[in-house]
Amino acid sequence: MSKIFWSPGLEQLEPYTPGEQPESKTLIKLNTNENPYPASPQALGLLKQYDFSDALRRYPDPESRELRRAIADKHKLTPEQVFVGNGSDEVLALSFYSFFRRREPLLFPDITYSFYPVYCQLFDIESRKIPLARDFSVQLQDYSAPAAGVIIPNPNAPTGRYLPLDEIEALLECQPQRVVIVDEAYIDFGGDSAITLINRYPNLLVIHTLSKSYALAGLRLGFAMGQKHLIQGLLRAKNSFNSYPIDAVAQRVATAAIRDTAWHADNCGKVIATRKRCEQTLAEIGFEVVPSQANFLLVKPPQPGAEAFNQALRKRDILVRYFNQPRISEYLRISIGTDAEMDQLIRNCKEILASQS
Amino acid sequence: MSKIFWSPGLEQLEPYTPGEQPESKTLIKLNTNENPYPASPQALGLLKQYDFSDALRRYPDPESRELRRAIADKHKLTPEQVFVGNGSDEVLALSFYSFFRRREPLLFPDITYSFYPVYCQLFDIESRKIPLARDFSVQLQDYSAPAAGVIIPNPNAPTGRYLPLDEIEALLECQPQRVVIVDEAYIDFGGDSAITLINRYPNLLVIHTLSKSYALAGLRLGFAMGQKHLIQGLLRAKNSFNSYPIDAVAQRVATAAIRDTAWHADNCGKVIATRKRCEQTLAEIGFEVVPSQANFLLVKPPQPGAEAFNQALRKRDILVRYFNQPRISEYLRISIGTDAEMDQLIRNCKEILASQS
DSSP states (O other): OGGGGSOTTGGGOOOOOOOOOOOOSSSEEOSSOOOSSOOOHHHHHHHHHSOOHHHHHSOOOTTOHHHHHHHHHHHTOOGGGEEEESHHHHHHHHHHHHHOOSSSOEEEESSSOTTHHHHHHHTTOOEEEEOOOTTSOOOGGGGOSSOSEEEEESSOTTTOOOOOHHHHHHHHHHOTTSOEEEEOTTGGGTOOOGGGGTTTOTTEEEEEESSSTTSOGGGOOEEEEEOHHHHHHHHHHHTTTOSOOSOHHHHHHHHHHHHOHHHHHHHHHHHHHHHHHHHHHHHHTTOEEOOOSSSEEEEEOSSSOHHHHHHHHHHTTEEOEEOOSTTTTTOEEEEOOOHHHHHHHHHHHHHHHHHHO | OGGGGSOTTGGGOOOOOOOOOOOOSSSEEOSSOOOSSOOOHHHHHHHHHSOOHHHHHSOOOTTOHHHHHHHHHHHTOOGGGEEEESHHHHHHHHHHHHHOOSSSOEEEESSSOTTHHHHHHHTTOOEEEEOOOTTSOOOGGGGOSSOSEEEEESSOTTTOOOOOHHHHHHHHHHOTTSOEEEEOTTGGGTOOOGGGGTTTOTTEEEEEESSSTTSOGGGOOEEEEEOHHHHHHHHHHHTTTOSOOSOHHHHHHHHHHHHOHHHHHHHHHHHHHHHHHHHHHHHHTTOEEOOOSSSEEEEEOSSSOHHHHHHHHHHTTEEOBOOOSTTTTTOEEEEOOOHHHHHHHHHHHHHHHHHHO
């Protein structure tokens, strides 16, 4: 019975699997790269102070003008260079539709955000995975082939490896006729953003999210920045899919969060300091640690293997992320929590290692 | 320069044009079928009472389990028969993708929600418009041709005309191998919902929204109900597009709104009473009024023509919706406001008519 009603091809889709969101409050949750601190009090305070009854009764601003203005102000762009969506996943999906449905394949690294191949299936886009080097660095010379475009996270996920801006420029020059998306979900934790290149490169689209450095994963807000002709392409797809993707509450909370630059700088500083401390300690107790500019670490436990280590942490109520896939099946991705959480993680790691010997 | 970066075909899309959302507070806004009353105090109160800092820091439940349970409870379904999305527009878009990408054309009435042909363009779906009768009623016999499926709003928009359930059943029987979507955005204002047919018809998908009868257009929440195999198809598309479409605030506010059945019944009763009174008064002063079971009226002013009448109302700070399209270009769609707003509308209509004679 069931599938006769589905569009042909729907059954072949292999949807994205998000990290687990357990309801338990006692777990130490280091599996989905959430920020360990509550969001800007300016943003959270709005929920209590503002009277939303009229804003919720009416349709929201379909163009999210105030929010786009706040983003433009912060990043020294114009509002016409900013596109907002219901999480950066929606922004990515609409970008794939708007720019990459071409005869040539889309290029991205072989280890990267696992939603990219899913969007390709959804919109019938061919793709080609370009292998990273052994140390997970990007091999730029491989990105010059005829292509529908390029998408690359910087820092990369789940490796945490960061590409400096001159290498991003080299990538933009590999594909002058095609859109190059730099997915900067983790850029605020130590990298230089490609936003400063936007006015020089008509093919550059930079994507950010409020889920990581703004501590608002629950709000679902992502945005793209690029020259006006790219934003207009995105608007065309968005207005053919969903006119009002950002609700009235999210528009206001996100605007306040973006404008609270002091909170943001302070939060990123704290996460970076914890990461550095943790990176060092894990290396000291025998982990191989991939250099990270993100709010997570990709690490290889000295023993008993990543999958078993993951299970052992799980038994101790600590959730990290294990990817059962080629090249990283011996690694764990650990999100940066509070100092107290990371202390507990490290104590437990030591105990697991001790129990092996 | 600009469009060389766009996917082929993007330029040909003709996006949906939403009704105007002016910032002015002095306008009487009867143009987008919003509810004139604030939403359930149980729902709005949550924003003040609940501490969202942890819920917003984390990713929301990707499956919106509590919300789906509330909807299932209210409509005597199981949660597996409920799909939620970021507004019913997103639910519609994903439904078109999941069920209607076939060789045959999708069928819908020639006067209907103007987003349907846009989704068809977006996903490369052919469509065929089936003319309504002169009185805007649906001609059932025309829906038996080989088709990708059928979509029909009930009550229809922008006509307001309602199809009784036996005619919906006849439509379901026209296309036993194809999905028939009944888009019930306006059903709570006087019609019988097709939800009661779900367990008997494996091809029926019913779509509802919180934008109209729940007074939460600003929250962006819509849902689909149907047998489990249809919901699973939708989930496959959704999880290939955006894993977390419903934010943590919207999940909680929507759940409270759905559970406040007393507020909902009372609100619908008030809107229906105002509509009936207004229907009668407009007919008395010479308007032709299409029978409506929705929260709006499609009316033909006796003079000086709909477009001029629309302009005259606009000058008097009253916004209604004029569609410059075949068959309804002599009509105006007027949303039902509060009694006071409708009194002002009627007083202004009388003055405009008097100024013509």
